[in-house]
Amino acid sequence: MCALGVPVAVPDEDAELVRTAIAGDDEAFTELVRRHKGTVLRSAARFARNPAELEDLGQETFLRVYRDLRSFRGDAPFGHWLSRITVHVCYDALRKRRREEKDVSLEVLAAPVADPSTGNGPSAQLARMILDQAMSRLKPEDRLVITLYELEDRSVREVAELTGWSETGVKVRAFRARQALKRHIGGDDER
Amino acid sequence: MNDKRRDRRDVELDRYIALARQAPPDISGVERNFETRVMARIRETREPWYAWAWRLAPVFLALAILLAGWSMSYSPVHPADPVTMLASGTQEVALLDYLTGE
Numbered sequence: 001m002c003a004l005g006v007p008v009a010v011p012d013e014d015a016e017l018v019r020t021a022i023a024g025d026d027e028a029f030t031e032l033v034r035r036h037k038g039t040v041l042r043s044a045a046r047f048a049r050n051p052a053e054l055e056d057l058g059q060e061t062f063l064r065v066y067r068d069l070r071s072f073r074g075d076a077p078f079g080h081w082l083s084r085i086t087v088h089v090c091y092d093a094l095r096k097r098r099r100e101e102k103d104v105s106l107e108v109l110a111a112p113v114a115d116p117s118t119g120n121g122p123s124a125q126l127a128r129m130i131l132d133q134a135m136s137r138l139k140p141e142d143r144l145v146i147t148l149y150e151l152e153d154r155s156v157r158e159v160a161e162l163t164g165w166s167e168t169g170v171k172v173r174a175f176r177a178r179q180a181l182k183r184h185i186g187g188d189d190e191r
Numbered sequence: 192m193n194d195k196r197r198d199r200r201d202v203e204l205d206r207y208i209a210l211a212r213q214a215p216p217d218i219s220g221v222e223r224n225f226e227t228r229v230m231a232r233i234r235e236t237r238e239p240w241y242a243w244a245w246r247l248a249p250v251f252l253a254l255a256i257l258l259a260g261w262s263m264s265y266s267p268v269h270p271a272d273p274v275t276m277l278a279s280g281t282q283e284v285a286l287l288d289y290l291t292g293e
Contacts, residue, residue, distance in 0.1 A: 026230060033226040038218070041225070045216030054221050055228075062229045063236070127210030134207075150208050182200040185207065 014078035022069055029069075033062055036079065040086050046147045047090040049132075061089045080161075087144070087162045094140035134184040142177035149174045 014035070020028035041058050048054035064085050072081055131151075135143050148159045149170070156174075160167045 026233075029233070030226050030230055033229050037222055037225045041218040041222055042216060045218050048216075051221050054216075054218065055225075058221060058225060059229055059232055063232060066233050124210045124214035127207050128214045128216075131207045131211045151211060153212070178204070182204050185200070185204060 015074050018069060018072055018074070018078060021066075029066060032065075032078070036082055037062075039079065040082065043083065043086050043152070044090055046151060047094060047143075053093075057086075057089055057093055060093075061086050064089060084162055084164075087148070091140060091144050091163070094143055098140055130185070134181055137184050138177060138180055141173060142180055145170060145173045146177045146181060150178070 014032065017028045017032050021032065037058065040061050041054060044057040044061065045054050048057055061082075065082060068085070072078065135146060138146065144163065145159060148154050148162060149156070154162070156167050156170050159165070159170045159174075163170070165173070
């Protein structure tokens, strides 16, 4: 895995598959999907609420890749280009569903969370669920930056590359998003 | 007091994030045969040109009905008198009819 969390073992093969797919070979594009579906789906799963939504996000990402394949210049690995498209598809989905999630229940946030070093208390799955609930109340850009910067542990530079924001913008957004998330988890909402 | 509360919340949030990182999302169900479904969607988007032509069929049908109705209701006046024909602006038709003896 490279710094952006995508496989780069065979970038030249990816570029060759892209060229062949542009020429009209469906099997080449199928191979690209097969190679990169894991990375795309793992990223998208941080934003999806259920498997059906994950399927939609994954398919939308690869449909956009197929549509824009000719704009892939090949000066960076295909995986980086694909990651940027994944992030943009997920960000668009977050903005679209923003209004639907405004009234989400926060009752689950009352659950206690253990120190991970002790191994006691609720499971990692429960922590994810609680965090997802709290994050669903964030603005789309805040959720995006928390997911990429905190949950996926990417650097400011990587987040900037993926989102198209400036590095300063990423830092500012990450700070504000964290403050907002703390308020939501602490039950101290400003409504 | 307030600072302590803030610190506690930072620690709490870090715990949530650390735990959430330990639980990678389960994608196994969606990952299975995913490429087959993607390719099926792509093929759906690549419809041949005549698929669009079929979608336009109702428009063409409506246009044909309108034209048929208009042509049936239209009946040009052909007065027998050449002078009247000339006056009504159908000179060329009148002249042709006159010269051909119709």
